[in-house]
Amino acid sequence: MTVIEPTESAVGAGRSCPERLERADERERVARLAGRQCVFDGGVLHGRDRAFRVVLAVHRSRTVGSSATCDITSEVVPSKFMSGACAVDGNMSGEAVERSVGAIHADEASLASAAAAVGGVHVALLADRSVDGWHRAVEAAGPSSSGRSYLISVEETVRGGAVSPSPGSAGQPIAGGVAIGTVEAPLSDPIQYLETVLSDLGDDPGAGGTVVVDDVGALVPSDADVESIISGLVEAAAASGLEFHTSTATNDDDAVLSALSRRVPADDDAERALTERLIAHLRRSDPTNFGYLRTHWREARRGLTAVEMSYPQSKQIHASIHDPETTPRTLGATLQALVTLGALDVWGDTVAANRYDLTRYDPTRVDTIGSLLTKPDD
Secondary structure, three states: OOOOOOOOOHHHHHHHHHHHHHHHOOOOOOOOOOOOOOOEEOOOOOOOOOEEEEOOOOOEEEEEOEEEEEEEEEEOOOOOOOOOOOOOOOOEEEEEEOOOEEEEEEEEOHHHHHHHHHOOOHHHHHHHHOHHHHHHHHHOOOOOOOOOOEEEEEEEEOOOOOOOOOOOHHHHEEEOEEEEEEEEEEOOHHHHHHHHHHHHHHHOOOOOEEEEEEHHHHOOOOOHHHHHHHHHHHHHHOOOOOEEEEOOOOOEEEEEEEHHHOOOOOHHHHHOOOOOOOOHHHHOOHHHHHHHHHHHHHHHHHHHHOOOOOOOOOHHHHHHHOOOOOOHHHHHHHHHHHHHOOOOOOEEEOOOOOEEEHHOOOHHHHHHHHHHOOOOOO
């Protein structure tokens, strides 16, 4: 089995994988390694998003950059951990390549510390604080990066109408390998803008680094599809070998934060506060589904654990539950609430009933949700 972390073309090609698998009713369970992020460590393949924990017997390993190539033997990997963007063949020899993703942090201090710790090339789009303030925060958090920094001020109105198309082409170089620029918000196409910035860098993608966006909502036009824009921003960073980082404290829009939580894992310090905030958002925005979640979250967890499919409908998850208290409809409402809270995702290319993307299922987030829902009222 050859598993290759997706290229841009592989991502597009992988869209049909769920449909092919479900048409076969999973009669042939294809063992595939999953994950937005995979690293080999002493024969164990870890998914750093916490949703993927599979132990593999590694016969042979050789390091390739920051990833590892190896021949593997394995129990059949549960299909819920498949990644639709992975390229696979039928041989039990595999390659897993680490893909940069990043994290959601609790506050600006931990965000700056993460950028300093990663090092490499650093690109920051800053709507919540000044370029100078951010530069000082990153320098104070750790040693100066050996790579270049591109710091872009995102402003509602740019004085004099001078908008930089990208810091690489129109940024103002300052000392120490730092360039600054300004862009007017919202951006008509945030993904294309970031891709242009990263293309202008011209650095070796293997050098690594970070893309920091302090307030993603500030970049996004009011009529835009927030979900697809966030996915595109994270993928653009990953395609250049950079991690995508942001913070709960600097993102004011709860709907944006909900979409972010389905694409970028929260670090340990942010997990509980992020989940608590998203629960409050769900309670305000969708009290009906919040009620179903509060009543049925345990049964939803049982179904998500038991189901053998990667992209099931709610009725298929319901069928996997022994002696259920829910109906497929009430379970579906509960699952949709888990999507809002970033514990699950929907595979969006279907025209029929929702298919839930269990490659993005996060059982740790569900446990956090459960602990908050069962917490005694103050």
